[in-house]
Amino acid sequence: MKELPGIFNNVIGPVRRGPSSSHTAASWRIAQTSLDLLGEPLGKALVEFDRDGQWATNYREQGTTLGIEGGLLGLGISDERIKDTEQYAQEKGISITYEVSSFPTNHANTVRLTLWGTSQKKIQVVAVSLGGGAFEIRSIDQFDAILNGEWHEIICFAKSNNLEKLKALQSDEIKLRFQEKEDGTWYQFKSSLPFSSAIIAQLKSNLELDTVAVVKPVMPMIAGRQTEMPFSTIESLTTYAEETGLNLGQLGLLYEKCVSGLEDEELVQNMEGLLQIINDGIDIGLKGTYYADRILQQQYHLIEAAEVKGKIIDSIVNRIIANVSALMEAKSGMEVIVAIPTAGSCGAVGGSVRAVADNLNSSHEDVISAYFAAGLIGAYYAQGPGFSAEEHGCQVETGAAAGMAAAAIAQLMGGNAKNSLDAASMAIQNTIGLICDPVADRVEVPCLGKNINAGINGFTTATMSVAGFDAVIPLDQVIQSVSEVSKTMPSCVKCTGEGGLALTETAKQIKKRLAEKNSNQKVKL
Structure with a gap:
């Protein structure tokens, strides 16, 4: 069944501050999701905009920085403090740097975030803003991905192939996709319901998995519950x-x-x-x-x-x-x-x-x-x-x-x-x-x-x-x-x-x- 855009996820909303939903709200959601992917407190961040993209010319004026900084600092998109995220970042001792650079993209609103945790753990995310606050994360550490904030997700990485063991966690509710490369395998679990603490503990205790990140949905409505509709066109x-x-x-x-x-x-x-x-x-x-x-x-x-x-x-x-x-x-x-x-x-x-x-x-x-x-x-x-x-x-x-x-x-x-x-x-x-x-x-x-x-x-x-x-x-x-x-x-x-x-x-x-x-x-x- 084709997934359809929702009225509350894609049309009426989000509830937020800031001048632009594609700049402020989407960037906030991208940053929040990226912070979950990092999986530890943020130490510093490098935010890059594609030189040939639309954001390169106006990312400050249209509030992209407010959204990214608010998301990376853990502030809600309607939080009063999002009006002055730069001051809040200084108070927390977190460095957030912006650059306009060149990197492969296929969308006008593309941003690349490189995050370092307090333990120097590093992650790189490439994401796009689709308009109206909608977004997609399309790459995580150069592995192809599609995260849109509508699912409960767990992202894992392992240098060895653990596919057969991880397949055992699949069910009607929990879906698994993976991608293999020379240096390892990337796994993505997604569910319309929160993962049980037992499943999370099982994955985190698996010594063969190098990374386990629990990613919370940032959209108001959770996907995966769609039923047949009496009309389409x-x-x-x-x-x-x-x-x-x-x-x-x-x-x-x-x-x-x-x-x-x-x-x-x-x-x-x-x-x-x-x-x-x-x-x-x-x-x-x-x-x-x-x-x-x-x-x-x-x-x-x-x-x-x-x-x-x-x-x-x-x-x-x-x-x-x-x-x-x-x-x-x-x-x-x-x-x-x-x-x-x-x-x-x-x-x-x-x-x-x-x-x-x-x-x-x-x-x-x-x-x-x-x-x-x-x-x-x-x-x-x-x-x-x-x-x-x-x-x-x-x-x-x-x-x-x-x-x-x-x-x-x-x-x-x-x-x-x-x-x-x-x-x-x-x-x-x-x-x-x-x-x-x-x-x-x-x-x-x-x-x-x-x-x-x-x-x-x-x-x-x-x-x-x-x-x-x-x-x-x-x-x-x-x-x-x-x-x-x-x-x-x-x-x-x-x-x-x-x-x-x-x-x-x-x-x-x-x-x-x-x-x-x-x-x-x-x-x-």
């Missing part, structure tokens, strides 16, 4: 919806139930927790935020002020603008937010859905169901291009968010599954080819405007769909077009800071000013 989803009369939110809940193996009640509770954090983020933003190292301070309040003065027309659009701005300002202020589907596009869905729900006096249950509708659109997006702007531009960040918002809002308006799917199709059609060109490598300009556009795009296309407008192109073909268009886009407009608005004279001046400001602050410290 968007076409079969549409047919199933027509046969059953289920709306897209109900289908999204069913999808996540099949992917996770969990019951409805637990999944709804999980979504309720995420919704609370999203709404808290809006409320924090609406109270006003300040963070020194950013381009834009708060602006959401300008909407209400202009309304009071009669300068702008009072409408739901104003509420969308204010809510989206509040979430984006909370994000850039290093507050705790939910990446939905990414941190760079975190404002669109939450801001627009809240505005519409408030306007319609939607029930709590209706809003939760609308988020499952949004999540299902994101799950199909994750099966296609995914959410990496470094691979596909902003069409997979605010473009995907617009489609998710459209589906959710159409459902809140009383639309059926087809209305939600058509709304998502039209919203994404409006964003195909959207580039990613962050000014000064900060996820603020033009990201704020693109999030606001995505929220309003979601609202207008939901309105069109429920009113009966024809989407013309089915959603699955629209998502496929996103993947095809990205192949024609140059890398300079894929989150490198080397194209578009990022090359304007004003953008260069802003980047210089922020760099000088940060340099002066470090000197004063």
